[in-house]
Amino acid sequence: MLTLEGVSAGYHGLQILHELDLRVEEGEIVAIVGANGAGKTTTLKTISGLVKPTAGTITFNGGRADGVRPSELVARGLLHVPEGRALFGPLSVEENLRMGGWTRGRKPLDEPLGEVFGLFPILAERRAQAAETLSGGQQQMLAIGRALMAGPRLLLLDEPSTGLSPKLTWTVLDAIKAIRDRGVSVLLVEQNAAHALNLADRAYVLESGSLVLEGPGPQLARDDRVRAAYLGL
Numbered sequence: 001m002l003t004l005e006g007v008s009a010g011y012h013g014l015q016i017l018h019e020l021d022l023r024v025e026e027g028e029i030v031a032i033v034g035a036n037g038a039g040k041t042t043t044l045k046t047i048s049g050l051v052k053p054t055a056g057t058i059t060f061n062g063g064r065a066d067g068v069r070p071s072e073l074v075a076r077g078l079l080h081v082p083e084g085r086a087l088f089g090p091l092s093v094e095e096n097l098r099m100g101g102w103t104r105g106r107k108p109l110d111e112p113l114g115e116v117f118g119l120f121p122i123l124a125e126r127r128a129q130a131a132e133t134l135s136g137g138q139q140q141m142l143a144i145g146r147a148l149m150a151g152p153r154l155l156l157l158d159e160p161s162t163g164l165s166p167k168l169t170w171t172v173l174d175a176i177k178a179i180r181d182r183g184v185s186v187l188l189v190e191q192n193a194a195h196a197l198n199l200a201d202r203a204y205v206l207e208s209g210s211l212v213l214e215g216p217g218p219q220l221a222r223d224d225r226v227r228a229a230y231l232g233l
């Protein structure tokens with residue numbers, strides 16, 4: 001579904017990512033864990049076309065994805081939910097969700113809207129409330145819900161548990177599993193390695209812009225280097 005081969009990228013001539021090889025298969029939850037500043041967000045931005053790679057190739061769903069405009073990638077089913085969520089604050093929950101459905105053109109949005117409300121019933125209850133007045137957890141659900149409105153094949157999620165209480169974190173993590181079970185692949189970036197490794201079918205460890213380990217989530221969680229560096233054990 002998604003393949004990165006030898007991908008390097010950075011900002012203003014400063015290289016941040018070094019020759020990344022990474023893949024996400026259909027129906028997988030894949031996590032990237034790493035410390036602050038390791039390049040996790042930059043990796044997602046490079047995949048979604050917000051940062052241009054300086055080397056390497058990215059393919060998505062059988063076609064080239066590097067050098068492609070972000071809006072075209074969205075139309076092809078590659079959706080990025082950024083850290084900070086980027087909601088339309090003064091607009092209502094329902095208006096935010098409907099904006100997410102722009103790729104469907106003039107088709108009615110009742111069906112995808114119903115699916116999002118089924119996944120996150122709290123959003124149905126709050127459908128008329130301004131996005132900026134939602135709690136942090138509700139805003140995260142809305143950001144994910146808005147991406148789902150486009151009918152994604154792959155969701156890129158940047159730190160979905162940031163700022164959430166433990167209970168809400170589990171609500172969001174359970175929703176990510178439910179999304180995968182509906183056939184959407186997920187690439188998840190998390191500083192909270194315990195959560196990410198627990199959830200992921202496969203995971204990568206990113207250190208200073210290089211991928212240094214790869215394996216099934218639970219197996220990486222048992223790796224001594226991962227335990228010492230990222231799980232505080």
Ligand SMILES: Nc1ncnc2c1ncn2[C@@H]1O[C@H](COP(=O)(O)OP(=O)(O)OP(=O)(O)O)[C@@H](O)[C@H]1O
Nearest residue numbers: 011012016034035036037038039040041042043191
């Ligand atoms: N727009 C930018 N211009 C210049 N440098 C940037 C820019 N965005 C990020 N960087 C730098 O790139 C490096 C990687 O940042 P990135 O945000 O990808 O890391 P991260 O692993 O997501 O970190 P965190 O967990 O703290 O969010 C950092 O050194 C950061 O300062």
